[in-house]
Amino acid sequence: MANQDIDYIDLKILQALLENAFLTHKEIGAKVHLTGQAVGARVRKLTDLGVIDGYTLRWNPGKIGLTVHAFLTVFMNSNQSHQSFRDFVLSNEAVTEVHRVSGEGCYWLRIRIGDSSELNKLLDSVLKYGNYRLSLSIEQIK
Amino acid sequence: MANQDIDYIDLKILQALLENAFLTHKEIGAKVHLTGQAVGARVRKLTDLGVIDGYTLRWNPGKIGLTVHAFLTVFMNSNQSHQSFRDFVLSNEAVTEVHRVSGEGCYWLRIRIGDSSELNKLLDSVLKYGNYRLSLSIEQIK
DNA sequence: AGTAACTCCTTTCACGGTGAAAGTATAAAG
DNA sequence: CTTTATACTTTCACCGTGAAAGGAGTTACT
Structure with missing residues (x-):
């Protein structure tokens, strides 16, 4: 699996892993008609290509007391404060995702x-x- | 591990798994000074409690051609259309996350x-x- | 057509992570 | 001081995993 193209089977594998990243390669293989090892090789290819960045949890912050889930669009009031704003959001653990945006506001x-x-x-x-x-x-x- | 309390060690385990859900229980155990099996029992507890919902990928949609990443705040124009709007977003695969919101708009x-x-x-x-x-x-x- | 090179698969195999079970330690309660 | 409960460690069998080797199908060049 050195060919860099991503085909239909790769997408099926991606989809399966997005739903449940702990499916065994064998189980995925049953869906796409491959052996577990062949699936493993494709998953490695997807990882090498940077399509798969890593593995993480789907979880429930509410169950550990983080009951508020908010979206914030920020409009900067000065061109000087961008760097300090970035430092602020990066270090604040309540801020779980940050994007520079165009359209409404400067940051989301x-x-x-x-x-x-x-x-x-x-x-x-x-x-x-x-x-x-x-x-x-x-x-x-x- | 039937006690339903979530302690500091559980949070450390959660944090480790959020970063990389494929860490072995043994590797996590090295961080929190437990055996792999003890970590496994705590992970099972977190799953039973619903704190952990499942496992998924951190990935890069841009690398398979999905180059546009947009946030949309929707203001409904009628109270009748909510159900059909929900059907629409649930079935549209370009819509990857949907929230009912208060504040700006009705849906995000x-x-x-x-x-x-x-x-x-x-x-x-x-x-x-x-x-x-x-x-x-x-x-x-x- | 024949052969070489290449890609992608399957089969085989050893390693090691996993959950279950059993044993151990500590703390709280009667 | 014993009983009970909790949460840990140790041990063990199972199976998913990546590596290696081999095979099948395809393309390209002579």
Whole structure:
């Protein structure tokens, strides 16, 4: 499996692993009509190509007390503060995802935090860098 | 390990698995000073409690041609269309995450799609249900 | 056509991670 | 001081894994 092309079978394998990364190669092989070893070689190819970056958990922050799930669009109020803002979000563990965006605002953040008073404190910190628009996730549908 | 409390060690294990879900229990055990089997028992507890929902990939949609990463806030224009909107987003494979939100808009969507013309078509479909605000991810920072 | 090179598969095999079971240690309760 | 419960370690058999070797199918060159 040195050929760098990604075919239909690779996509099926990706899809299977996205659903459950602990499927054995043998089990995936049963779906795509290959032996486990052949699946293993393709998974290695996908990893070498950088399609697969790593393996992680699907989990439930709410069950360990992180009941607030918020999306924050940040509008910077100065061109000087970008670097310090980045340092801030990178070091704040309640901020679990950050994107530079075009369109609405400058940055988009995902927040996982215990309760609304903690969120309040976080929002105060964000105000140092700019304004924001906040959305709270009521229910994850997909 | 029938005790339902989640302690500091459990959180360390969670953190380790979030970074790399394919660490062996033994390797995690070396970090938290337990045998692999003890770690296995705690992982099972976390799974039974629903803290761990499953295992999935960290991956790179850009490498299979899904170069556009967009966030969409949708404002419904009618109270009747919620169910059909849900059906729409659940069945559309470019929509990879959906939340009901309070604050800005009614729903928040994550889109992974090949190019802007495909995005255009998707946005046209969304317009049937309401208005939207679009942000494009330029760079994922965290 | 014949052969060489290449790709991608299967088969085989040894290693090691895994969960189950049994044994051990510690702490709390009567 | 014993009983019980919890959470650990040790031991063990199973099986998933990657490596290696071999085979089948395809392409390209003479």
